[in-house]
Amino acid sequence: MSPNAIGFALLLLGFFLLIGKIVRVNVGIVQKLFLPSSIIGGAVILLLGPQVLGRVDGPWGENGLFTGTMLDVWRTLPGLLISVIFATMFLGQALPTPSRAAKLVGPQLSLGVALGSGQYVIGLLLAALIIVPLLAGSPMTGALIEIAFEGGHGTAAGMRPVMEDLGFGEGADLAVGLATVGIVGGIIVGIALINWGVRSGKTEILKGDVKASVEEQKGLFRRDEHYPAGEMTSRPASVEPLSLHMAIVAVAILIGWAILEALRWVEQRTYASVMLDENTNLEIFSYVPLFPLALLGGVIFQMIATKVGADHLIDDQIMLRIQGWALDFLIVAAIGTLSLQAIGENFGAFALLAVAGIALNVALFLWLAPRLIGRYWFERGIGDFGQSMGVTATGLILMRITDPDAKSPAFEAFGYKQLVFEPFFGGGLVTALAVPIIYLTGIWPLFFVMLLIWLLSAVGGLLYYGPKARAERADMASAESVDAEALRGG
Numbered sequence: 001m002s003p004n005a006i007g008f009a010l011l012l013l014g015f016f017l018l019i020g021k022i023v024r025v026n027v028g029i030v031q032k033l034f035l036p037s038s039i040i041g042g043a044v045i046l047l048l049g050p051q052v053l054g055r056v057d058g059p060w061g062e063n064g065l066f067t068g069t070m071l072d073v074w075r076t077l078p079g080l081l082i083s084v085i086f087a088t089m090f091l092g093q094a095l096p097t098p099s100r101a102a103k104l105v106g107p108q109l110s111l112g113v114a115l116g117s118g119q120y121v122i123g124l125l126l127a128a129l130i131i132v133p134l135l136a137g138s139p140m141t142g143a144l145i146e147i148a149f150e151g152g153h154g155t156a157a158g159m160r161p162v163m164e165d166l167g168f169g170e171g172a173d174l175a176v177g178l179a180t181v182g183i184v185g186g187i188i189v190g191i192a193l194i195n196w197g198v199r200s201g202k203t204e205i206l207k208g209d210v211k212a213s214v215e216e217q218k219g220l221f222r223r224d225e226h227y228p229a230g231e232m233t234s235r236p237a238s239v240e241p242l243s244l245h246m247a248i249v250a251v252a253i254l255i256g257w258a259i260l261e262a263l264r265w266v267e268q269r270t271y272a273s274v275m276l277d278e279n280t281n282l283e284i285f286s287y288v289p290l291f292p293l294a295l296l297g298g299v300i301f302q303m304i305a306t307k308v309g310a311d312h313l314i315d316d317q318i319m320l321r322i323q324g325w326a327l328d329f330l331i332v333a334a335i336g337t338l339s340l341q342a343i344g345e346n347f348g349a350f351a352l353l354a355v356a357g358i359a360l361n362v363a364l365f366l367w368l369a370p371r372l373i374g375r376y377w378f379e380r381g382i383g384d385f386g387q388s389m390g391v392t393a394t395g396l397i398l399m400r401i402t403d404p405d406a407k408s409p410a411f412e413a414f415g416y417k418q419l420v421f422e423p424f425f426g427g428g429l430v431t432a433l434a435v436p437i438i439y440l441t442g443i444w445p446l447f448f449v450m451l452l453i454w455l456l457s458a459v460g461g462l463l464y465y466g467p468k469a470r471a472e473r474a475d476m477a478s479a480e481s482v483d484a485e486a487l488r489g490g
Helices: 005-026 030-033 037-048 067-086 098-135 140-149 152-158 161-165 169-199 214-218 239-270 290-308 315-336 341-346 347-372 378-387 392-402 410-421 431-443 443-489
Strands: none
Touching: 005 030, 005 037, 005 067, 005 315, 030 214, 037 169, 037 315, 067 152, 067 161, 067 239, 067 290, 067 315, 098 140, 098 315, 098 347, 098 378, 098 431, 098 443, 140 347, 140 378, 140 431, 140 443, 152 161, 152 169, 152 290, 152 315, 161 169, 161 378, 161 431, 169 315, 169 341, 169 347, 169 378, 169 392, 214 341, 239 290, 239 315, 290 315, 290 431, 341 347, 347 378, 378 392, 378 410, 392 410, 431 443
16 A cells, blocks of 8 residues: 555545535535534445445446545544544543532533433343344444444444444444444434424523524535634744644554553553453453543643643634544544445444434433523533434534524533543443443443433432422522513502
8 A cells, every 4th residue: 555545545535525624515415414424425425435436337446436545545544543532532622610610510511411311221121132233243333323323423433443343343334334323413413402492481592493504404604604613823934733633643642542541451450361261352442542531631632732821822623623523524534434234234333323322312302401400401401312323523513503692501501511421422432441341341331320320310310409409490480571571560
């Protein structure tokens, strides 16, 4: 595989991302679904590649319009880019004051953990009762809802090497397919929930019809709109600010790599020699991917920068741009190399997990969010619903629709929750360890652990935050009644 071939494969990836953007700008149904350009571009590659065009007789061959080298590069790329995405998550983020964070993060975290752990509970239960005994599926299928829905395309693609090492290669294709269902379903179901919330009076800020401008549907800014991509934190004569931030991301990933290698070294010299059976050693960190440790590396770098007074050199908006670039290219590559054959051969499990995941997320949002969160429960809860269906960006889109001027504490609470939530679920350590743990111990140990976590987050949250939420809404209703009485009196 020559460097020129790798470079050309990357250039083509950018070309198809641009094709996806052109489709988004010009096709009405795509605009109404708010489909990201990366998903469209990846779908175009999928259609022109070995999974579709390659199966049709013609002059192009079994790989469609692409070469084997291009496909190999695209298959490998998501596993590299996911570390970039996770390393940037907390770089440039200011740490909140403890009192403010504690007030907002508690109920938000209870909802988020209930969604994440609940996806394991439902997925593992379906695997134990239906997918394994009736559909001859792998027990590791039970982890796919959380990997795909809570983690999104990045986590699904990043877990591919681990799944392949454990003999579950089709799991990565199922996870990427489920992630696509999650993002599309998150937008469609999310907007439907928002419309219902407006009509039924559940939303406190949005009172009119849910409409998006033509520019928003196309994903463009008007000529008179100006949104800076980031702040210049270094003089370009010294180092280009983008180069500086890319270097910081690289160091954060290296910190994560060093931590992971240290954990593997300790594991090999302690309990790794323990045999679970005649063919399996007790190894966990050997199967843990780099990206959750890259997130930890980013947190450590940010803490050091804050401690030495250099945190002003890290701009969160530039980090978001780097993260967005990596995610776009990752999604194009992951969807473009998706195996439709693997999904077809496991379609029963795929459909079952997709329906169960969507139903669980909707049910927990409608049942749990209003009982945990006081005021603005819809505006705050819809963000966690969107994230639990795909990626953080989906949650942000739905929050932006319900609270376009950020009048509620939804964005602030969501951000604080991420500081605690992301290191564990949605691609964090729990996500990374779940598949190896199922492989080593079977379904039930992880099931009971996740069931306990769900009970602590959901039931514990209802008992602790429920009374506070009811009191907060009662105070709001009383204040509104006094205001209405004053207006009538005037």
